[in-house]
Amino acid sequence: MIQINDLHKSYKMGSSSLHVLKGINLSVEDGELVAIMGSSGSGKSTLLNIIGMLDILDTGTYEIDKVLIEDLDETKAAKYRNQFLGFVFQSFNLINYKTALENVSLPLYYQGMKRKERQDKALKYLASVGLADWATHLPSELSGGQKQRVAIARALVSEPKLLLADEPTGALDTQTSYEVMDIIQKINQEGKTILVVTHEEDIAQMCKRIVRLKDGVIIQDTKVNQVLAEQYV
Amino acid sequence: MNSLKIIFDRDTWQEIFGSIQKNKVRTIITVIGVLWGIFIYITLSGSAKGLDNGFEREFENIAMNSMFVWAQSTSLPYEGFKTGRNPQLKLKDAQTLRNNVPEIQFIAPRNVRGVFDGTSGSQIVRGTKSGTYNVYGDFPEYTKIATKKIYNGGRFINQSDIDDARKVCVIGERTQKELFEADEEPVGKFVRIDDIYFQIIGVHKYVQGGGFESDGDVFIPFATFRKLYNTGENVEWFTIAAYDDADVIQVEKDVKQTLKRIHRVSPKDERAFGSFNLGEVFNRIMGFARGMTFLSLIVGIATIIAGVIGIGNILLISVKERTKELGVRRALGATPAEVRMQIILESVFLTTVAGIFGIVLGAFVLAGINAGTANLEDFPYTNPTVPISFVLGALAIMVSLGTLIGLIPAQRAVSIKPIDALREE
Numbered sequence: 001m002i003q004i005n006d007l008h009k010s011y012k013m014g015s016s017s018l019h020v021l022k023g024i025n026l027s028v029e030d031g032e033l034v035a036i037m038g039s040s041g042s043g044k045s046t047l048l049n050i051i052g053m054l055d056i057l058d059t060g061t062y063e064i065d066k067v068l069i070e071d072l073d074e075t076k077a078a079k080y081r082n083q084f085l086g087f088v089f090q091s092f093n094l095i096n097y098k099t100a101l102e103n104v105s106l107p108l109y110y111q112g113m114k115r116k117e118r119q120d121k122a123l124k125y126l127a128s129v130g131l132a133d134w135a136t137h138l139p140s141e142l143s144g145g146q147k148q149r150v151a152i153a154r155a156l157v158s159e160p161k162l163l164l165a166d167e168p169t170g171a172l173d174t175q176t177s178y179e180v181m182d183i184i185q186k187i188n189q190e191g192k193t194i195l196v197v198t199h200e201e202d203i204a205q206m207c208k209r210i211v212r213l214k215d216g217v218i219i220q221d222t223k224v225n226q227v228l229a230e231q232y233v
Numbered sequence: 234m235n236s237l238k239i240i241f242d243r244d245t246w247q248e249i250f251g252s253i254q255k256n257k258v259r260t261i262i263t264v265i266g267v268l269w270g271i272f273i274y275i276t277l278s279g280s281a282k283g284l285d286n287g288f289e290r291e292f293e294n295i296a297m298n299s300m301f302v303w304a305q306s307t308s309l310p311y312e313g314f315k316t317g318r319n320p321q322l323k324l325k326d327a328q329t330l331r332n333n334v335p336e337i338q339f340i341a342p343r344n345v346r347g348v349f350d351g352t353s354g355s356q357i358v359r360g361t362k363s364g365t366y367n368v369y370g371d372f373p374e375y376t377k378i379a380t381k382k383i384y385n386g387g388r389f390i391n392q393s394d395i396d397d398a399r400k401v402c403v404i405g406e407r408t409q410k411e412l413f414e415a416d417e418e419p420v421g422k423f424v425r426i427d428d429i430y431f432q433i434i435g436v437h438k439y440v441q442g443g444g445f446e447s448d449g450d451v452f453i454p455f456a457t458f459r460k461l462y463n464t465g466e467n468v469e470w471f472t473i474a475a476y477d478d479a480d481v482i483q484v485e486k487d488v489k490q491t492l493k494r495i496h497r498v499s500p501k502d503e504r505a506f507g508s509f510n511l512g513e514v515f516n517r518i519m520g521f522a523r524g525m526t527f528l529s530l531i532v533g534i535a536t537i538i539a540g541v542i543g544i545g546n547i548l549l550i551s552v553k554e555r556t557k558e559l560g561v562r563r564a565l566g567a568t569p570a571e572v573r574m575q576i577i578l579e580s581v582f583l584t585t586v587a588g589i590f591g592i593v594l595g596a597f598v599l600a601g602i603n604a605g606t607a608n609l610e611d612f613p614y615t616n617p618t619v620p621i622s623f624v625l626g627a628l629a630i631m632v633s634l635g636t637l638i639g640l641i642p643a644q645r646a647v648s649i650k651p652i653d654a655l656r657e658e
Contacts, residue, residue, distance in 0.1 A: 054564065054652040074647075075568045082566025089655065093561045097255045109244055110566040158566070 001162060001193045002028040002051065007060035009046055020046045022216040024060070028195070033188040033226070035204035036197045038213035045166065047213065048197050052085055052164045053077045065161045082110055086155030090167035092147040094139040100126060100150045101135040107158040125153040129183055145176035152183055156192075163187065163194040169203055175232070181206045182229040202227075249579050256551070260583070263547045267540030267587035267631070268594070274533025274627055275595025275619055280602065281529045283617030285522040288515075290615045295379045296339075296474040298481045298512035302488055303470035304496075305507045311499035320496035320505060322468040330471070333491045336479035341375040342468040344458050349469065357451065358425040359412040366408055366449045368426060370458025378474040381452075387420045387435025390454045394434075398456040402431040407449040409436050426451065429461060481512030530623075537631060544583050545638030548576060552642040559646050560654020573643040580639025581632055588631045592624060 009021040020043045028034055038044040049055035050062065053072060062069045064084055072080075081087075086107075094103045105122035113121075126132055129149040139147055148168060155163055165184065169177035181203060188194050188208075196207055204210050205227045212220040253260050304320045327340050347354025347367035355368045375381075376389050383389055383403065394401055404412075404419065413419050419433045431453065439448030459465065475484040489506050492498075498505040552559070559572055599617045606614045 049652050052564070054650070054655070074563075075570065078563060078566050078568040078571075081564060087564050093557065093564075093655065095558050095561060097251055102251075106562070107565040109248075110562075110568075110571065115244060154565070 001030045001032070001065060002026065002195075003061075003063040004051075005061045007047075007050065007062065008058045009043075009050060009055070010058060020216050021050075021057075024216075024218060026211065026218065026221075028193060030193055031188070031191050033185070033194045033208045034196070035207035035210045036195060036213065037199060037201075037204050037210055039199065041215075042213040043216040044197050044213045048164055048166055048195065051162075051195065052087060053081050078110075082107060082158060084161045086158060086160035086163045088148070088151050088155050088163065088165040088168045090170035092139070092144075092151045092171070094147055094150060094154075096139050099136050099138055100131060100142065103139070103150055104154045104157050107154065111158060122153075122157055125157045126150070128156075129153045143176075144172050145179055148172065148176075148180050149183060152180070152187070156187065161193065163192055165194065165196045167197055167199070169198065169200065177203065178229045178232040182233050185226070185229055245575070245578065248575055249582055252551075252555070252575075253579060253583070259547060259551075263544050264583055264587040264590070266543040267537065267584050268591040270533070270536035270538070270540035271588045271591030271627060271631065272595045272598075273536045274529070275592055275624070276598050277529030277533050278526060278623055279595065279599040279617040279619045281522065281525040282619065283599075283602065283606075283614045284525055285519070286615040286617070287613030288518050288522055291613050292511075292515055293380075294382075295511060296377075297515045298477060298479060298484075299378050299472060299474040300481065300485050300488075300508055300510040300512060301470050301472055302485075302492065302506055302508045304492075305504055307498055307502055308504040309499040309502040311502070312497050314497065320492075320498060322471065322492070323466045324468055325466065326468065326492065326495055327471065329495055330473070330488055330491055334484060334487045336475045336484045336487070337473055338476045339374045339377040339474040341372050341378055341472045342455065342470075343372075343375065343472055344370040344455065344462070344464055344467070344469045346462060355427045355451075357408070357412065359422070362412050364408070364411050364449070366405070366451050367447065368402075368451045368453060368458070370455040370462075370464070371452045372455050375472060378472050382438040383435040384438060386418070387433075387437075389435060389437075390452060394454040395456045398460055399454060400429060400431045400457055401434045401454065402426065403435040403437055403452040404433055405437060405447070405449045405451065406439050407447070408451060411449075426453070427461065475512065481510055481516070485510045485513070533627070534630065537627065538634065540587070541584055541631065541634040541638050544580055544587075544635065545641055548580055548639060548642035549645060552576065552646045555646075556649055556654045559649060560651045563651035564655065569647040573640075573647050576643035576646050577636055577639035580642070581635040584631045584635030585628070588628055592627075595619075 004024055004026040007021055007024040008019070010017045010019040024047060036044045036047065046055065050057050053069065056072050069080065095106070098106070101119065101122050104126050105118045108118040108121060123132065123135060126135055129152055131146060131149055131153070134142060134146060139150070142150065168184065169180055172180060184194060184196065185206060196203070198204055205224060206229050207224065208226050209223050210220070211218055304322050307314070307316050307318045307320065310316050322342075324342055327342050331337055331340055345367055346352060347365070354365045356363060356365050371390055372395060373389065373391050381389055381403070387403070389403055390401070393399070402424070404424070409419050412424060413422070419436055422433050423430050424433060425431070437452070453461070473484070473488060475481050485508055489508060490500060492506050493500055493502065496505070562572060599619070603617055
């Protein structure tokens with residue numbers, strides 16, 4: 001699904017430059033659930049941004065679903081993001097003046113899907129995260145866990161190849177975190193490839209593979225025995 | 234998606250309404266800025282047009298490029314003549330003027346009793362009633378220059394009256410009121426003017442703005458006047474109308490120059506002939522009205538621009554506030570073009586809505602002013618309207634300005650990288 005070779009990325013900070021990613025090689029197969037771990041400054045967010053096409057790499061290659069991502073301008077990036085990727089953010093990033101249903105149907109709007117079709121599909125995905133009854137509510141009327149579930153539904157509605165979750169449980173309490181992880185695991189069991197950036201060990205243990213980053217290089221890449229979140233729910 | 238499809242797509246508007254409704258108070262205040270601009274523009278230019286129409290109404294009974302010319306006394310010695318000589322205008326001068334100044338369309342020689350000669354006019358008697366009125370000796374051409382509205386059943390002096398020196402007269406409204414009973418029909422009746430019987434052929438309606446004329450004036454044929462008062466070939470003054478496209482000031486100069494030549498007056502003598510150039514006065518007034526229109530255009534457009542800049546300003550703030558939202562949209566697959574289009578459409582939509590409301594409001598105010606001034610005879614203000622081209626022009630200006638000003642926040646929105654937008658907490 002993902003093939004990254006010798007990826008380098010540095011940021012210009014005035015006259016000096018900060019070398020953040022120093023030669024990352026990473027390969028992710030279809031259906032994997034990968035946790036990317038590391039302390040702050042390890043480069044894990046930068047890596048996720050590059051995978052998410054929110055940022056561009058300096059050198060190296062990046063392939064997703066056998067498509068080489070290069071010469072990325074904003075229009076092209078937008079198209080790829082819509083086609084390949086679903087995003088889940090730590091702070092949910094729902095649009096606060098839109099209802100849950102409208103939020104979920106937004107990626108489909110940018111795909112140019114017809115209104116009725118879009119709403120039906122969005123409702124289906126909202127139901128899959130157990131929030132069908134909350135479709136007409138604004139984000140401000142939802143709890144943190146519910147908001148993240150809406151965000152997950154929104155990320156999935158465009159049927160992306162890859163789901164990218166940046167600290168999806170970072171703003172949630174432990175119990176709600178497990179509920180969200182339960183949903184993520186279930187989506188994974190249905191075959192979706194998922195990347196989760198986290199710094200919480202228990203969340204990482206709920207994935208199938210842990211990639212640890214330190215100072216811009218991968219220091220450890222291990223398969224783990226998945227802890228099912230279901231038992232805590 | 235092509236841009237036309239975006240504009241007519243219901244979803245696009247839903248997106249725009251969604252983001253506009255997010256901050257209702259601010260949106261309304263911004264809209265009021267533009268609304269006020271277009272309101273000022275419509276009201277001012279409509280009022281200017283009303284003033285313009287009003288002036289035109291004031292002058293409607295007299296040709297706008299007409300003038301009066303009369304003789305005074307010379308101020309320079311010339312060809313052996315001393316100063317202080319009084320040239321006398323003659324009837325044949327009219328033909329000479331017509332030949333020498335081709336711009337003259339109509340020329341009407343006139344004489345009068347009661348205006349310039351120190352008398353208070355002629356005595357007119359009917360039965361036991363009598364009064365003193367100004368009596369004019371006129372040619373039919375006069376009505377080509379200053380229209381005289383004649384009441385039903387009457388007429389003005391015609392060429393046959395002149396040819397036969399008929400004893401007929403046209404009396405004024407006041408003359409009728411003072412000499413006749415209210416239910417009496419004056420046309421066909423006889424009155425005595427300085428002891429000569431005249432048959433009344435018409436009653437003229439007095440219209441304001443004709444200079445020294447009044448509602449008691451009596452008009453008789455020039456030829457009859459000449460016999461009655463023994464004025465011979467003498468003419469007191471000429472009323473002249475130039476063609477519409479003629480330069481009235483030049484015509485006035487040419488007329489005076491010709492008269493000086495006929496009457497052997499120094500070409501440099503500025504005082505020998507007096508004149509009143511209605512065309513010049515009219516041009517000056519119309520220039521003032523045009524100036525008002527121009528001023529209202531400038532002020533109105535400036536106010537519109539100020540309002541539109543306000544919209545741009547608010548959208549800039551709005552884009553700043555929505556950085557994160559725009560970042561999310563980008564992450565979800567919105568292309569820069571779509572984001573840009575949305576912001577510009579918001580701007581155009583706000584300006585257009587504000588504009589339409591402003592136009593409607595302005596139209597109401599103008600209708601109110603029109604109703605309030607409809608019956609004011611002496612106030613030069615009639616039918617304040619705004620030409621549709623001005624309205625469409627203003628709308629076009631607003632839409633294009635809205636687009637232009639929307640480009641700034643739109644560019645700002647696009648220049649924010651989604652990653653930076655999402656990082657902003």
